[in-house]
Amino acid sequence: MENFPQLVPLVVFAPLLGLLINLVLGKYLGERGVGFVAVGAALTALGTALLLWMSLIATGYEPTVVELPLMPNWINIPAAAVDIAWQFRVDTLSVTMMLVVAGVGSLIHFYATGYMHGDPMYPRFFVYLNLFLVFMMLLVTGNNFLVMFVGWEGVGLCSYLLISFWWDKQNRPADPVEAEKYGTLGWRNSIAGRKAFIVNRIGDFGLLLGVFLTFWTFGTLDFYKPGEVPIAPRHEEAAVVEHEAAAAPAEGEGEGGPLAARMGVFNQAELLIEEGADVDFGPFSLPIDVVVTLITLFFLLGVTGKSAQIPLFVWLPDAMAGPTPVSALIHAATMVTAGVYLIVRSNVLFHAAPLSSAVVALVGTFTALVGGFIAMGQWDIKKVLAYSTVSQLGFMVAAAGLGAYAAAMFHLVTHAFFKALLFLGSGVVIHAVEHGHHHAHAHGEHAEEEDVFDPQDMRNMGGLKQRMPVTYITYLVGTLALAGIFPFAGFWSKDEILADALNVGFLEGRLEGYIAFGVLFIAALFTAFYMGRQLFMVFFGEPRTEAARHADEKAYGMQAMTRTLLVLAGGATLVGLINVPRGFWVFDWVIPNHAFTDFLEHTVVYAHAGSAQMLLAILAVAGGLSMIWLAWMIYGKKPVVQGSKDPLEVTPQTKGIFAYANARMYWDETYYRFFEGPFNRAAWWLADKLDWAFLHDFVHETILYETYNGITRLLTRPIDLGLIDGAVNGLARLIQAIAARMRRLQTGYVRVYALSVLLGAVVVVLLMLAPVLSDLLGG
Amino acid sequence: MEPTVFVPTDLYVMLSAVMFVMGAMGVLLRRNAIIIFMSVELMLNSANLALVAFARQWGQVDGQVFVFFVMTVAAAEVAVGLALIVAIFRARKSINIDEMHEMKG
Numbered sequence: 064m065e066n067f068p069q070l071v072p073l074v075v076f077a078p079l080l081g082l083l084i085n086l087v088l089g090k091y092l093g094e095r096g097v098g099f100v101a102v103g104a105a106l107t108a109l110g111t112a113l114l115l116w117m118s119l120i121a122t123g124y125e126p127t128v129v130e131l132p133l134m135p136n137w138i139n140i141p142a143a144a145v146d147i148a149w150q151f152r153v154d155t156l157s158v159t160m161m162l163v164v165a166g167v168g169s170l171i172h173f174y175a176t177g178y179m180h181g182d183p184m185y186p187r188f189f190v191y192l193n194l195f196l197v198f199m200m201l202l203v204t205g206n207n208f209l210v211m212f213v214g215w216e217g218v219g220l221c222s223y224l225l226i227s228f229w230w231d232k233q234n235r236p237a238d239p240v241e242a243e244k245y246g247t248l249g250w251r252n253s254i255a256g257r258k259a260f261i262v263n264r265i266g267d268f269g270l271l272l273g274v275f276l277t278f279w280t281f282g283t284l285d286f287y288k289p290g291e292v293p294i295a296p297r298h299e300e301a302a303v304v305e306h307e308a309a310a311a312p313a314e315g316e317g318e319g320g321p322l323a324a325r326m327g328v329f330n331q332a333e334l335l336i337e338e339g340a341d342v343d344f345g346p347f348s349l350p351i352d353v354v355v356t357l358i359t360l361f362f363l364l365g366v367t368g369k370s371a372q373i374p375l376f377v378w379l380p381d382a383m384a385g386p387t388p389v390s391a392l393i394h395a396a397t398m399v400t401a402g403v404y405l406i407v408r409s410n411v412l413f414h415a416a417p418l419s420s421a422v423v424a425l426v427g428t429f430t431a432l433v434g435g436f437i438a439m440g441q442w443d444i445k446k447v448l449a450y451s452t453v454s455q456l457g458f459m460v461a462a463a464g465l466g467a468y469a470a471a472m473f474h475l476v477t478h479a480f481f482k483a484l485l486f487l488g489s490g491v492v493i494h495a496v497e498h499g500h501h502h503a504h505a506h507g508e509h510a511e512e513e514d515v516f517d518p519q520d521m522r523n524m525g526g527l528k529q530r531m532p533v534t535y536i537t538y539l540v541g542t543l544a545l546a547g548i549f550p551f552a553g554f555w556s557k558d559e560i561l562a563d564a565l566n567v568g569f570l571e572g573r574l575e576g577y578i579a580f581g582v583l584f585i586a587a588l589f590t591a592f593y594m595g596r597q598l599f600m601v602f603f604g605e606p607r608t609e610a611a612r613h614a615d616e617k618a619y620g621m622q623a624m625t626r627t628l629l630v631l632a633g634g635a636t637l638v639g640l641i642n643v644p645r646g647f648w649v650f651d652w653v654i655p656n657h658a659f660t661d662f663l664e665h666t667v668v669y670a671h672a673g674s675a676q677m678l679l680a681i682l683a684v685a686g687g688l689s690m691i692w693l694a695w696m697i698y699g700k701k702p703v704v705q706g707s708k709d710p711l712e713v714t715p716q717t718k719g720i721f722a723y724a725n726a727r728m729y730w731d732e733t734y735y736r737f738f739e740g741p742f743n744r745a746a747w748w749l750a751d752k753l754d755w756a757f758l759h760d761f762v763h764e765t766i767l768y769e770t771y772n773g774i775t776r777l778l779t780r781p782i783d784l785g786l787i788d789g790a791v792n793g794l795a796r797l798i799q800a801i802a803a804r805m806r807r808l809q810t811g812y813v814r815v816y817a818l819s820v821l822l823g824a825v826v827v828v829l830l831m832l833a834p835v836l837s838d839l840l841g842g
Numbered sequence: 843m844e845p846t847v848f849v850p851t852d853l854y855v856m857l858s859a860v861m862f863v864m865g866a867m868g869v870l871l872r873r874n875a876i877i878i879f880m881s882v883e884l885m886l887n888s889a890n891l892a893l894v895a896f897a898r899q900w901g902q903v904d905g906q907v908f909v910f911f912v913m914t915v916a917a918a919e920v921a922v923g924l925a926l927i928v929a930i931f932r933a934r935k936s937i938n939i940d941e942m943h944e945m946k947g
Contacts (some may be wrong), residue, residue: 714889811945811946813878814869817870818870821866
């Protein structure tokens with residue numbers, strides 16, 4: 064078991080192999096073959112992760128750093144003291160993430176084999192899915208910020224590729240406002256993919272700056288060097304020894320240099336902050352705690368992009384244009400949690416920067432509120448879940464900001480299960496409604512509905528409980544888990560976050576704790592309400608369309624989907640039990656307390672177990688149940704009938720609020736007005752005025768073109784035509800003139816030639832005889 | 843055996859000069875191609891005569907040998923020249939040298 068950690072490259076290379084096989088042979092394998100390869104690759108990764116988990120338990124949770132075979136020096140520039148190795152890190156945090164990614168990922172791969180049935184681009188979809196696994200595994204297994212960044216960018220790329228997977232989808236939105244916005248042809252998926260990519264660029268820019276600053280400050284990007292023990296409060300005995308050993312030789316030398324070879328970022332941060340060192344930036348220097356605050360704030364920008372926090376969350380709801388398995392895997396369970404992982408991984412830095420942590424907490428808190436509020440006013444089944452994801456990510460980020468790293472990771476794990484379950488459930492519903500629509504259409508009814516029918520619009524559903532019992536039961540489990548109802552998974556994790564916020568606020572007396580607790584509690588109530596609304600609108604009442612009446616969960620290929628739902632429902636029910644707080648009722652005797660937190664504490668040095676707040680738990684469950692009851696009163700008791708409006712839309716007291724939520728609080732419009740619009744105008748100005756009018760018309764056409772023409776005219780007329788041609792032509796004319804005179808000599812009469820020969824001969828003879836003749840005459 | 847009448851070399855040279863001038867005049871003044879041709883032969887032979895005379899004067903055989911070469915070349919020249927004249931006559935029905943002035947510039 065000691066050698067098991069050496070297997071860790073498999074979690075990256077198994078999906079890589081899978082995607083290469085499908086890339087090259089996908090055309091010939093058929094749907095079953097492609098699915099087998101892709102699911103097999105994911106399962107191999109899952110098996111590897113399980114082995115790693117077992118080896119961690121067997122070896123006493125010792126973290127292991129594994130060098131990538133064949134690649135010992137990834138980036139190594141000795142002259143600049145840059146030495147970044149491509150290393151994998153096996154510790155409790157990375158193994159937790161691996162298990163979530165590979166576990167949920169395998170289930171979703173399996174689900175997608177049914178969901179994507181019949182798609183002409185079937186192999187490509189699984190190539191992308193496996194590619195996503197490759198990058199996500201790189202992200203979570205890297206032992207330094209740069210490998211993590213490679214994964215971070217890679218999952219962004221996969222997100223882009225998969226959102227715009229149906230890039231040519233001719234989608235006409237049912238909502239006239241959206242139809243107006245996107246046009247009837249609606250390259251909605253391409254636009255959504257582009258939006259996700261561009262918004263993420265802003266976040267990635269922040270992360271990259273943070274990574275650069277980290278490197279400048281610490282001279283390395285490794286989290287911990289191989290064999291290094293974290294210096295932290297809970298390792299006090301070990302820390303003293305380690306501390307002395309590490310600090311003694313370092314005293315004479317400045318920070319960065321030799322320390323960087325022995326010590327990773329986090330331990331250096333602990334040491335430097337204790338020393339109160341300054342970081343040299345050439346012309347100026349900053350105290351270490353300011354630098355760490357800056358680094359963490361840059362990281363926060365990255366988190367807001369990838370994990371869809373205020374202000375960069377706007378891409379996530381649009382990303383739901385992609386296929387539903389993608390929404391479940393990338394945009395709910397795994398990729399969007401990368402930001403939370405980043406904060407938890409950097410918990411030493413965030414712990415050392417209270418300001419950043421407070422900002423993180425507030426950002427997360429208000430994201431949770433805003434996401435929950437908007438979700439209450441959406442019609443699209445997946446948009447509701449998307450905003451719910453935004454909201455739940457807000458919970459996690461808020462928890463991480465409050466220092467409740469274990470609670471954040473716990474919620475990440477439970478959320479991965481129940482949100483994947485809900486998304487996949489919604490995928491089944493959409494699939495079934497679409498199927499029902501085709502079925503109804505095949506009978507020649509409602510032909511005029513064809514062009515505007517939206518199978519994702521909850522107004523087109525209703526009464527699916529009887530037609531789709533498996534989906535209904537599992538969706539109910541997911542809903543209760545998300546709403547935080549005892550004993551489902553969401554109850555444990557959300558309650559722990561609320562309890563931690565309460566502790567931070569009322570026990571430690573920090574302002575962000577009070578705010579976070581109050582706001583998150585409201586957001587939790589929102590959660591219960593919008594999930595109740597969705598459940599009652601989709602599954603209860605009477606079917607509102609022919610499509611809903613003909614919906615069917617037993618069509619070909621859907622067995623894979625419903626089976627996945629059952630497995631995930633089991634997970635959503637039970638996964639909360641991994642981290643039951645101490646002193647909670649009967650559970651104290653049955654299940655080990657906060658096992659998950661203990662597991663994480665071996666890596667996340669500032670993680671701490673939450674204590675049970677019995678009163679709070681009762682209050683939260685009561686609040687959730689009452690909100691579901693409220694939703695039942697509004698949407699369930701008197702079901703929405705075909706063609707009618709939302710009850711909140713017609714009630715005068717709630718009309719405005721509902722419209723505000725339905726319009727997504729005008730975030731997109733605000734961004735359009737303040738960023739996109741001015742940007743487009745600036746781009747237009749640059750293109751039309753600066754580039755065309757100034758550069759093209761003035762600089763090129765007037766200055767360059769005219770100058771060139773002037774020079775050319777000068778060279779052409781006087782110099783080329785006059786001087787050069789004059790000389791050449793003049794010479795030719797001269798020779799012509801001479802020749803004209805010379806030709807007269809050529810009379811053509813033989814005797815003239817003969818005479819000239821004779822005369823020539825006479826002359827020659829005379830010349831030869833000249834000396835003789837002169838002798839004769841002279842002498 | 844001594845020659846009975848010794849003709850001085852001057853006379854040979856003078857005869858040669860007269861023959862050369864006659865040939866030259868013939869080439870320059872006559873229009874008939876054959877006459878001109880004959881005049882050319884006359885000039886060649888005047889040169890031969892002078893060569894032979896000088897050879898005798900100096901008691902060397904170089905001149906004599908040279909004359910044989912000249913006569914050989916002249917024979918070849920005659921063959922070519924007469925062929926040309928026949929060909930020209932066939933083409934033009936005339937051997938008037940003045941009618942052949944295509945080379946006029």
